[in-house]
Amino acid sequence: MIRLDNISKVYTRGARPALDGIDVEIERGDFVFLVGSSGSGKSTFLKLVLREERPTSGDIWVAGRHLNRLSSWRVPHLRREIGAVFQDFRLLPNKTVYQNVAFALQVIGKSKRDIQQNVPEMLELVGLAGKERRLPHELSGGEQQRVAIARAFVNRPPILLCDEPTGNLDPGTSVGIMRLLDRINRTGTTVLMATHDDEIVDQMRKRVIELKGGQLVRDQDRGVYGLETV
Numbered sequence: 371m372i373r374l375d376n377i378s379k380v381y382t383r384g385a386r387p388a389l390d391g392i393d394v395e396i397e398r399g400d401f402v403f404l405v406g407s408s409g410s411g412k413s414t415f416l417k418l419v420l421r422e423e424r425p426t427s428g429d430i431w432v433a434g435r436h437l438n439r440l441s442s443w444r445v446p447h448l449r450r451e452i453g454a455v456f457q458d459f460r461l462l463p464n465k466t467v468y469q470n471v472a473f474a475l476q477v478i479g480k481s482k483r484d485i486q487q488n489v490p491e492m493l494e495l496v497g498l499a500g501k502e503r504r505l506p507h508e509l510s511g512g513e514q515q516r517v518a519i520a521r522a523f524v525n526r527p528p529i530l531l532c533d534e535p536t537g538n539l540d541p542g543t544s545v546g547i548m549r550l551l552d553r554i555n556r557t558g559t560t561v562l563m564a565t566h567d568d569e570i571v572d573q574m575r576k577r578v579i580e581l582k583g584g585q586l587v588r589d590q591d592r593g594v595y596g597l598e599t600v
């Protein structure tokens with residue numbers, strides 16, 4: 371589903387690479403934590419998958435596409451295959467919960483009928499039924515993140531990328547968000563989550579990929595956060 375083949379990324383010529391010779395294969399349905407201290411290259415990894423950045427060298431495939439050869443006009447099609455969730459939620463502040471999720475379908479041209487069917491289903495899945503008419507500022511942080519997840523997943527993409535999704539949440543709320551991501555993963559969705567949340571990683575026991583100074587230093591099944599990254 372995601373494959374990086376000897377990928378390096380150098381932002382500034384002469385500077386240390388942000389990613390340095392990364393080889394990774396993530397299969398359909400995997401749940402992967404991407405860990406590493408600040409500056410180790412996690413965001414760069416996610417940006418390459420989203421095609422927000424391009425590699426300096428090496429090959430990358432995402433959802434059956436060879437991104438090195440993907441023309442710019444096809445990038446929106448790639449992005450439909452990838453739901454993205456961020457630490458700061460990124461909801462539209464003047465739209466209701468329902469409208470925030472519906473908007474994701476409107477922009478890709480889905481019919482009214484599709485929208486009316488899928489949005490309530492998705493809000494039910496994330497546990498927000500009954501809160502459709504609230505505005506983001508009328509929700510708790512955990513609820514806002516649930517809206518963001520509903521929006522990312524409403525068109526059922528095969529890949530969900532999460533960049534520190536629990537970074538602004540307290541531990542109890544974070545556990546709820548992780549249960550939801552786990553449920554989504556069990557539907558067959560590939561989940562790739564960059565995080566500093568050691569408790570969550572240690573609880574979930576999923577595959578852990580650790581970056582250090584742009585290099586892949588650990589790829590462990592049923593892994594833990596690890597001492598070095600604390």
Ligand SMILES: Nc1ncnc2c1ncn2[C@@H]1O[C@H](COP(=O)(O)OP(=O)(O)OP(=O)(O)O)[C@@H](O)[C@H]1O
Pocket residue numbers: 381382387388406407408409410411412413414415
């Ligand atoms: N647009 C950019 N231009 C130049 N250098 C960059 C750019 N983005 C990232 N870098 C550098 O690349 C390296 C990796 O950064 P990256 O943001 O991928 O790390 P990270 O692991 O996501 O860090 P954090 O946990 O703090 O988000 C860092 O040295 C950073 O300064």
